[in-house]
Structures are given as C-alpha cells and as structure tokens.
Amino acid sequence: MSTINYSEKIPNNVNLGEDRTLQRALEGWQPNFINWWDDVGPEGSTNHEVYLRTAVSVDPQGWAQFGHVKMRDYRWGIFLNPGDANREVHFGDHKGEKVWQDVPGEHRANLRRIIVTQGDTEPASVEQQRHLGLTAPSMYDLRNLFQINVEEGRHLWAMVYLLQKHFGRDGREEADALLQRTSGDANNPRILGAFNEKTPDWLAFFMFTYFTDRDGKFQLAALAESAFDPLARTTKFMLTEEAHHMFVGESGVSRVIARTAQVMNELKTDDAQKIRAAGCIDLGTIQRYLNFHYSVTIDLFGADQSSNAAIFYSSGLKGRYEEGKRDDDHVLKGQTYKVLEVKDGQLVEKDVPMLNALNEVLRDDFIKDSVAGVGRWNKVLEKAGIPTRLVVPHKAFNRQIGALAGIKMSPEGRVVNDIEWAAKRDEWLPSSEDFAFVASLMGRVIEPGKFAGWISPPVMGINRQPVDFEYVRFG
Numbered sequence: 001m002s003t004i005n006y007s008e009k010i011p012n013n014v015n016l017g018e019d020r021t022l023q024r025a026l027e028g029w030q031p032n033f034i035n036w037w038d039d040v041g042p043e044g045s046t047n048h049e050v051y052l053r054t055a056v057s058v059d060p061q062g063w064a065q066f067g068h069v070k071m072r073d074y075r076w077g078i079f080l081n082p083g084d085a086n087r088e089v090h091f092g093d094h095k096g097e098k099v100w101q102d103v104p105g106e107h108r109a110n111l112r113r114i115i116v117t118q119g120d121t122e123p124a125s126v127e128q129q130r131h132l133g134l135t136a137p138s139m140y141d142l143r144n145l146f147q148i149n150v151e152e153g154r155h156l157w158a159m160v161y162l163l164q165k166h167f168g169r170d171g172r173e174e175a176d177a178l179l180q181r182t183s184g185d186a187n188n189p190r191i192l193g194a195f196n197e198k199t200p201d202w203l204a205f206f207m208f209t210y211f212t213d214r215d216g217k218f219q220l221a222a223l224a225e226s227a228f229d230p231l232a233r234t235t236k237f238m239l240t241e242e243a244h245h246m247f248v249g250e251s252g253v254s255r256v257i258a259r260t261a262q263v264m265n266e267l268k269t270d271d272a273q274k275i276r277a278a279g280c281i282d283l284g285t286i287q288r289y290l291n292f293h294y295s296v297t298i299d300l301f302g303a304d305q306s307s308n309a310a311i312f313y314s315s316g317l318k319g320r321y322e323e324g325k326r327d328d329d330h331v332l333k334g335q336t337y338k339v340l341e342v343k344d345g346q347l348v349e350k351d352v353p354m355l356n357a358l359n360e361v362l363r364d365d366f367i368k369d370s371v372a373g374v375g376r377w378n379k380v381l382e383k384a385g386i387p388t389r390l391v392v393p394h395k396a397f398n399r400q401i402g403a404l405a406g407i408k409m410s411p412e413g414r415v416v417n418d419i420e421w422a423a424k425r426d427e428w429l430p431s432s433e434d435f436a437f438v439a440s441l442m443g444r445v446i447e448p449g450k451f452a453g454w455i456s457p458p459v460m461g462i463n464r465q466p467v468d469f470e471y472v473r474f475g
Contacts, residue, residue, distance in 0.1 A: 011056050011077035014161065025164040029175055033156075036179045037072060040127045042149050043134060045071060047475025050146045051462065053244075055079055055154065058237055066463045068473060074150045076157045080233035089227040091323050091330040092316040099229040103166050107315055110308075111228055112167055114317060116174050117191055118219065118235075119159030120181065122152045124195035125208070127183035132205055135442035137452035141202070143462065143471035144248045148209065151241045158234050166230065193400065194296045201438045202455075203256060203281060207293035210249030211370060215300045217242050218321050218366045225319025250373050251458060256281055257377055258456040261384035270388065276437060279453045283381075283388050285438065288430045290390060291411055294370065295398035301363040303402040304339040310355035320358065321365045337361060340396055341403045345415050347396060359402075367395065398429065446472070 010016060016023065038046070049068040055077045056065050069075075087099045103111055126149050136142035156178065163171035181188050189196045194212055199205050220242060223235040263280045264270055272282035302309065312318040313332070320326060328335065337357035338349045354361070371392055378389045394413030396404045408421040411428055426433075445452045449468025461467045 010157075011054070011075050011079075013058060013079055014165075016078065019165075022161075022165055025172055025175075026161075029160060029164070029172075032176065032179050033076075033153075034072065036123065037126075037153065040130055040182065041153075042071065042126075042132075042146060043130050045133055045146065048146075049473040049475065051143055051465070051469070051471045052147055052150060053463070055237075055241065058082060063240065070475075071146060071150055074153070076150075076154050078157055078161045079237045080230060081236040083229060083233060087229065089316045091225065091319050092227070092314045093331070094227055094316040095330055097227075099227050099232070101229055103228065107228075107317060108167070110312060110315065110317055111231070112163070112170060112174065114223065114312070115159050115162050115231065116178070118223065119156060119163070119174075119178050120191045121195055121216065122156040122159065123178060124181075124183045124190040124192075125199075125212070126152050127190075128195065128197070128199040128208070129205060132199065132202065135202065135444055137202055137442075137445055137455045138450060138457070139446050139448050139471050140451075140458060140461065140467060140469075141252070141455075142446060144244075145205070146472070148245050148248060151245070154241070155238050158238060162230060162234060192300055194300050197296060200435060201442050202252070203286070203289050203438050204293070206249050206252030206256065207289050208249065209245050210253055210373065211293045211297040212300070213242060213245040213249060214370060214373075215297050215366060217246065218301075218362055218369075221321050222318050222323075222362060225323040227316030250376065252455075253286070254377055254380055255456040255458065256454065257283075257286065257380045257390075258384070259454060260286070261381055261386045262456070264386055265384060270386075279441060281438060281441070281454055283386075283390070285430070285434050287390055288428065288434060290374070291393045291397065292429050294392050298363055298366065298395065299399060299401040301366065302359040304360045304363075305352055305356045305403070306359050307356060309358040310353075313355060313358050321362055339403070342396075342407050342415060347409075347413060347415065363395075367392070393428075446474070 047070070049070055051066060052069050052074065053064045053066050054069070054075050055063060057063050058079050058081055089095055089097050089099055129145060129149060132145055133142055136145065160175045160178065163175045167174065181190050183190050184196045184198065199208055217239065220235040220239050224232050224239065226232040260275060260280045260283060263275060263278045267274055267278060272284050275282040323330065332354045335354040336351040337354040337360060339352050339357055339360050340347055341350060374390055374392055381388060393411035394409060396407060396409045396413060397411050399405055399407065408416045408418060410416050410424070441452065441454045443452065448470050451457050457467055461469050462471065
C-alpha cells in the first residue's frame with residue numbers, strides 16, 4: 001500500500017507524520033473512506049471542480065483557503081484547537097483537576113460511545129443529501145451543498161482520528177463500522193433516528209441544516225467542555241465549520257420565504273393553490289416542514305431524564321452549552337430542573353434532579369436559539385407586508401423519545417385524541433401531496449447567476465465572489 005504524505009494529503013496539527021501506528025491505521029482506513037465517498041457520496045459529482053473552503057490551520061485569521069478542487073481530492077484535515085497546559089476540569093466530580101490527555105480506563109467505554117455517536121452523524125448526513133446535487137436550484141446552492149458534504153467528511157476524519165489514536169483495536173473497529181452503517185438501511189442503519197430520515201428536496205435540506213446542524217452546534221459545544229482534552233480541542237475546531245452549515249439553512253429558508261412573499265404580493269393573494277400554481281412554496285407547506293424538522297431534531301437530545309447524561313456530566317465527559325458562563329457550582333448535586341409529562345390528559349411540569357435532566361437543559365438551550373432564527377424569517381414576511389408568521393411547535397409535538405414519546409399533541413401544545421390527530425395530521429406535518437408538490441419544483445438550475453423560480457438569489461456570494469461566479473466547473 002502506498003504511503004500517504006500526511007503534510008500534503010491531510011493538513012494537520014497533530015504530528016501525524018511522526019506516529020507510525022496511527023499512520024498505518026489511517027492508511028488502512030483511507031481507501032475505505034474513498035470507496036464510501038464514491039458509493040454514497042454526492043451523486044454524479046466525480047469530475048466537478050468545486051470552489052471549496054479547505055481548513056489549513058487553527059489560526060482564526062487564516063484558518064481556511066478557497067479554491068477549485070475535486071471533492072474526491074479534498075484535503076480532509078485533522079485539527080485540534082491549541083492546547084492549554086494549565087487547563088483544568090471545570091465541572092463535575094473532577095472539577096479542579098488537570099484535564100486528561102489520555103483516556104482514563106474507567107471512562108473508556110463512555111467516551112468511545114460519545115465519539116462514535118457523534119462520528120456516526122457526519123457520514124449519515126452526506127448519505128441523506130446524496131441526490132440533492134441533481135436538483136440544485138442554482139450553482140451557488142450546489143456549491144454550498146458540496147461544501148457541507150466535504151466538511152461532514154472532515155468531521156468524520158476528526159472523530160476517526162480520536163478513535164484510532166486513543167482506543168486501540170476497539171477504536172479501529174469502530175472507525176471501520178462508521179463506514180459500514182448507512183442512513184435509512186433496514187439492516188444496518190445510522191445510530192440516531194433523525195439521520196435515517198430522507199432529505200428528499202431542497203426545502204428539507206435547508207430545514208435540516210438549520211435545525212439538525214444546530215443540534216450539532218449544541219452537542220459539539222457541550223463536548224468542547226470535556227475533561228478529555230483531545231475531544232474538547234477537536235470539537236471546538238469543528239464548531240468553526242458548523243457555523244456555515246447553519247448559515248446555509250437559515251439563509252436558504254429565508255430566500256424561499258422572500259420569493260414566496262414576493263409572489264404573494266404580485267398576485268395579491270395568500271391562497272396556497274394560487275401560490276403553488278405560480279411555482280412557489282406556500283407558507284403552510286413551509287410551516288409543516290418546519291414542524292417536522294424541528295420535532296425530529298429535538299428528539300436528538302435524548303430522553304428528558306437520563307442517568308447517562310448525569311454520568312457523562314459528573315465524570316467530566318460532557319458539559320453543558322457554555323458551561324463557563326453559568327452561575328452555579330458546576331457540580332449540580334441537589335439542584336433541580338423542570339421537565340414535562342402528561343398526567344390525566346394534561347401537560348404538567350415536575351421538578352427532577354438537574355443532573356438527570358441535562359438532556360432537557362441542552363434541548364431548551366437549542367429551542368431558544370432556534371426560535372431566534374425563526375424570528376429572523378418572520379422579519380422577511382414583516383418587511384414584505386405579509387401578516388402570516390411562522391412558529392415553532394410545542395416541545396411535546398410529534399415526539400418519539402422520552403416521557404413525551406407517542407403522546408398525541410397539537411402544535412400549540414394541546415393533548416388530542418387519536419381521531420383528531422388522524423384528522424389534522426396533514427395540517428400539521430408534511431403530507432405525501434406536499435412532498436410531491438415540492439419535488440415537482442426541483443429542477444436543476446446550474447447556469448452561473450441563474451436561480452430556480454421558487455427561491456430568491458442571495459444578497460452576496462461566497463468569499464466575496466459575485467453571485468454569478470462559476471462556483472462549480474463541470475468536468
């Protein structure tokens with residue numbers, strides 16, 4: 001097998017070239033990664049040269065460079081944020097101790113599970129988005145899709161590095177398994193439910209990158225607090241790239257809304273069928289897509305009460321979002337937090353030990369952040385003089401995990417019976433007709449500067465390039 005020149009092929013700041021054991025492990029894994037990319041990565045893109053951002057260092061001033069590159073030749077770098085020799089564990093039972101550079105034996109299984117679960121989401125979203133390039137609404141959007149795809153691939157490399165560097169044979173086996181599971185596969189699916197859902201169209205893609213990549217932001221931020229220093233430093237750097245994924249989602253939905261509002265004003269109507277006949281996505285459909293992606297994503301935070309969450313926190317493995325900014329003892333023993341349950345057909349709050357409710361704490365942080373972005377979408381409608389407003393559904397709506405799983409709940413937070421749920425389901429969640437309609441709009445537009453009729457152009461291009469720049473060169 002040919003030896004990889006790590007300084008050229010894989011930009012890194014972890015001295016890959018000096019670790020022969022790790023080199024051999026990565027040399028064994030890299031061809032399997034490329035095979036995976038060819039098999040289930042972006043369809044029909046092998047010869048495209050894409051204007052991509054490539055991470056080259058952790059220097060905030062010049063951490064990435066831009067240029068046209070074939071995705072298959074992308075330099076999947078491995079970067080850890082700079083270390084701090086004096087860094088201490090700042091939460092849990094080990095608070096005040098030095099952070100760990102190696103995996104403590106007693107935490108090995110839990111750390112491996114955390115890294116594998118995070119690592120599994122990265123290739124999953126590439127698989128879910130595999131066909132989207134064939135229906136891109138513009139060359140600009142196609143480039144953004146491909147940028148997200150290669151960065152999810154790089155995040156997979158980052159997790160595989162941790163597994164292979166710190167977990168021996170177990171880590172090598174887990175790294176191989178990350179390429180063997182496939183999103184939506186009946187026999188060997190991805191670990192988390194949301195990553196087995198289809199991403200059938202670009203509205204779903206924008207909602208996914210707005211909501212589900214935002215879950216990634218909160219999970220990575222919680223792991224960036226970890227007492228296992230290599231994990232903390234790795235996830236801290238991943239957050240730098242995650243911001244663009246959420247930008248693609250937020251700006252994408254915003255541009256869909258802007259175009260719909262424009263057509264509503266031109267036609268002087270809010271009639272969904274007339275909006276659809278004009279080739280735009282009506283606000284009701286946008287709301288139903290929002291309801292679905294939001295509810296599926298908040299399930300990703302796990303059960304509202306979790307002994308694992310308590311163990312991860314007390315052990316120092318996973319903190320809270322912005323742990324250092326919180327004004328408490330960072331140990332949390334004896335503290336409580338409110339969670340929801342249904343009692344006698346009504347939603348009620350109850351106090352539970354905060355350590356067991358840390359999934360709910362992170363979910364509530366996510367909800368607050370998500371609501372702010374939906375508010376920015378509503379400003380687009382407000383500016384256009386459209387009175388309709390988008391809203392996030394109630395936290396208990398359409399839940400499949402935790403105490404609220406399977407409870408029939410309206411988006412407003414009212415417990416409903418099976419009959420009402422069946423009658424209203426297609427008002428609240430996308431119907432087969434909605435999916436078919438949105439799919440009917442998904443024609444490919446790839447001439448520079450041209451955009452599909454259902455979405456507005458962006459305000460500016462990527463990296464100060466014009467909107468009509470040749471972001472993708474088709475080989």
